[in-house]
Amino acid sequence: MSHTRPLGAVRWILCAALALTLLAPSTPTLADGTLRLAVLKFGTLSWEADVIRHNGFDRAEGFSLEPSAFAGPQATLVALMGGNADIAVTDWIWVSRQRDAGRPYSFVPYSTAIGALMVPGGSDIGSLADLAGHRIGVAGGPLDKNWLLLRALARQRSGLDLANQVEPVYGAPPLLNAQIQQDRLDAVITHWPYAARLSAIGYRPLMDAREAMSELGIQAEVPMIGYVFNEDWAKSHRETTDGFFRAVARAKSRLAESDAEWERLRPLMRAKDEATFIALREGYRAGIPKGWGAEERVAAERLFEILRATGGSALVGHSERLAPGTFWDGTPD
Numbered sequence: 001m002s003h004t005r006p007l008g009a010v011r012w013i014l015c016a017a018l019a020l021t022l023l024a025p026s027t028p029t030l031a032d033g034t035l036r037l038a039v040l041k042f043g044t045l046s047w048e049a050d051v052i053r054h055n056g057f058d059r060a061e062g063f064s065l066e067p068s069a070f071a072g073p074q075a076t077l078v079a080l081m082g083g084n085a086d087i088a089v090t091d092w093i094w095v096s097r098q099r100d101a102g103r104p105y106s107f108v109p110y111s112t113a114i115g116a117l118m119v120p121g122g123s124d125i126g127s128l129a130d131l132a133g134h135r136i137g138v139a140g141g142p143l144d145k146n147w148l149l150l151r152a153l154a155r156q157r158s159g160l161d162l163a164n165q166v167e168p169v170y171g172a173p174p175l176l177n178a179q180i181q182q183d184r185l186d187a188v189i190t191h192w193p194y195a196a197r198l199s200a201i202g203y204r205p206l207m208d209a210r211e212a213m214s215e216l217g218i219q220a221e222v223p224m225i226g227y228v229f230n231e232d233w234a235k236s237h238r239e240t241t242d243g244f245f246r247a248v249a250r251a252k253s254r255l256a257e258s259d260a261e262w263e264r265l266r267p268l269m270r271a272k273d274e275a276t277f278i279a280l281r282e283g284y285r286a287g288i289p290k291g292w293g294a295e296e297r298v299a300a301e302r303l304f305e306i307l308r309a310t311g312g313s314a315l316v317g318h319s320e321r322l323a324p325g326t327f328w329d330g331t332p333d
């Protein structure tokens with residue numbers, strides 16, 4: 001993986017918002033100067049939160065970051081919508097759908113890393129067309145963005161829908177990683193940390209989401225995953241919101257530059273060997289967003305159209321375009 005070391009480019013990561021399911025959004029108060037961040041128990045966001053806290057980047061901005069660990073992504077969003085967390089991480093498709101429903105969430109980029117289609121090192125699968133007739137693990141479910149992008153690309157290339165050509169097996173990423181290692185799957189489409197873990201033990205990427213987007217005409221690097229929050233909360237706690245994203249920018253710069261910081265994080269990463277540790281470190285670094293301007297936002301709108309055409313209303317609801325306000329326009333001082 002490429003060794004990405006953005007420095008000043010991380011400064012733009014200073015905005016925020018996003019949303020989820022069927023609950024009405026609440027507007028929590030900031031209790032005792034504490035900002036509550038919903039993280040996955042073993043997710044990459046927990047690494048970033050640890051860097052912020054360990055280095056005092058939150059205290060320097062006048063607040064205390066309080067990460068709360070949850071077992072799955074849905075749980076983090078339920079916490080956000082229920083007022084038990086101030087910020088979580090998810091994709092902007094979810095935010096757009098929530099805004100269409102009148103729930104004022106907004107999005108600030110977290111990572112451009114999405115996922116990849118992984119096959120065993122000795123597999124004879126060499127192209128999307130070769131997947132026909134095989135059992136393919138799909139992390140998350142039928143609306144997973146990596147799966148939808150590969151389906152869109154296969155349709156563009158050959159007019160075929162992969163969903164009708166393969167036997168998809170939907171499941172959680174750790175389970176799918178275990179199944180392909182047990183030869184129960186021929187390939188997996190999975191999130192980038194799990195793809196990194198497979199690459200460290202000899203599996204190879206047949207195609208990643210960035211390559212698929214490029215062939216589909218999306219040339220800009222679009223951050224699919226971001227920090228999300230209720231924009232009413234952000235406006236009423238603007239100083240803390242801005243401070244959080246300044247702290248985030250400092251943490252990302254530290255992780256982009258410091259191998260020593262990664263050594264300190266090693267216990268949190270659950271890397272069983274050096275190859276896995278390096279794959280996870282470089283995967284995170286490669287996903288640090290390098291910019292978030294007009295080009296990327298236009299590309300996101302085009303990507304929304306592609307995903308909508310493949311995922312339909314089950315993914316985006318009844319909207320034909322990204323909801324206004326999906327992307328947070330606030331800029332810290």
